Amino acid sequence: MLVKTIKDMKSIVKKLKEKGKSIGFVPTMGYLHEGHISLIRCSKKDNDVTVVSIFVNPIQFGENEDLDRYPRDIERDLQICRDEGVDFVFYPSADEMYPDGFSTYVEVEGLTNRLCGAFRPGHFKGVTTVVNKLFNILQPDRAYFGEKDYQQLKVIQKMVKDLNMNVEVIGCPVVREKDGLALSSRNKYLSEKERESALSISRALFEGKKMFEKGEKDPQKIISKMKKIISSYPEVKNVQYIEIVDPETLEPKKKVEKGDLIAVAVFVGNTRLIDNIKI
Numbered sequence: 455m456l457v458k459t460i461k462d463m464k465s466i467v468k469k470l471k472e473k474g475k476s477i478g479f480v481p482t483m484g485y486l487h488e489g490h491i492s493l494i495r496c497s498k499k500d501n502d503v504t505v506v507s508i509f510v511n512p513i514q515f516g517e518n519e520d521l522d523r524y525p526r527d528i529e530r531d532l533q534i535c536r537d538e539g540v541d542f543v544f545y546p547s548a549d550e551m552y553p554d555g556f557s558t559y560v561e562v563e564g565l566t567n568r569l570c571g572a573f574r575p576g577h578f579k580g581v582t583t584v585v586n587k588l589f590n591i592l593q594p595d596r597a598y599f600g601e602k603d604y605q606q607l608k609v610i611q612k613m614v615k616d617l618n619m620n621v622e623v624i625g626c627p628v629v630r631e632k633d634g635l636a637l638s639s640r641n642k643y644l645s646e647k648e649r650e651s652a653l654s655i656s657r658a659l660f661e662g663k664k665m666f667e668k669g670e671k672d673p674q675k676i677i678s679k680m681k682k683i684i685s686s687y688p689e690v691k692n693v694q695y696i697e698i699v700d701p702e703t704l705e706p707k708k709k710v711e712k713g714d715l716i717a718v719a720v721f722v723g724n725t726r727l728i729d730n731i732k733i
């Protein structure tokens with residue numbers, strides 16, 4: 455069932471709560487793919503009712519980013535939700551979420567300065583604000599986020615802990631194409647040649663992991679090999695960062711240990727792609 459207003463969504467949630475139903479929530483910006491579907495399936499398994507939100511959140515995009523061209527296809531998304539047995543799709547407008555005079559934001563400090571946060575000022579503030587609003591509207595028991603956006607997952611978990619919110623935030627593994635490319639709605643931007651170059655990212659991540667497994671503990675050696683791999687592909691325009699970090703604090707490591715995270719952000723053509731792997 456499609457729900458467009460906060461008022462209607464809240465009244466549905468109230469009835470579900472009265473009946474004692476557990477609510478699983480999958481927040482998305484639409485243009486759904488197998489990664490989102492894996493989150494929906496986890497939610498369906500754990501909860502009585504699953505709600506998917508589709509909202510391209512304007513306040514998490516920087517001025518020169520891709521808000522206007524972000525891929526959208528609501529009919530296709532609704533069909534996927536129907537096929538997957540989603541109970542409710544919350545699809546508010548930007549005016550519904552941010553009426554005139556809106557002026558309250560939620561910000562997680564520290565964690566948001568690193569990795570993507572260093573290159574996308576204000577991005578995580580936009581994410582935590584919208585997710586906070588969505589949690590307030592939907593009052594989910596559990597919410598599901600993809601580990602491809604690993605920093606986002608950690609930032610949201612921190613927000614929930616710091617603000618004593620009553621929701622369990624669950625991370626689900628990155629879903630990849632057969633050739634290794636991590637699924638992302640932004641893959642839609644890639645030309646055939648760019649897609650080939652985008653494979654450099656997962657190839658470099660797998661190589662980084664392999665180097666560690668063979669005994670390499672020096673992050674700089676792993677990072678420089680990965681950089682070499684990625685930069686060798688023709689459509690790679692800029693390697694924004696390759697970092698090996700502690701999976702909880704996201705602080706760069708001096709010596710690599712099992713369980714650390716290798717995280718990458720790369721521009722392939724004009725498309726900024728991120729990916730990561732735990733080692």
Ligand code: PAF
Binds near residue numbers: 483584606
């Ligand atoms: O990961 C996303 O798609 C978005 O950042 C989210 C969590 C739906 C918030 O707009």
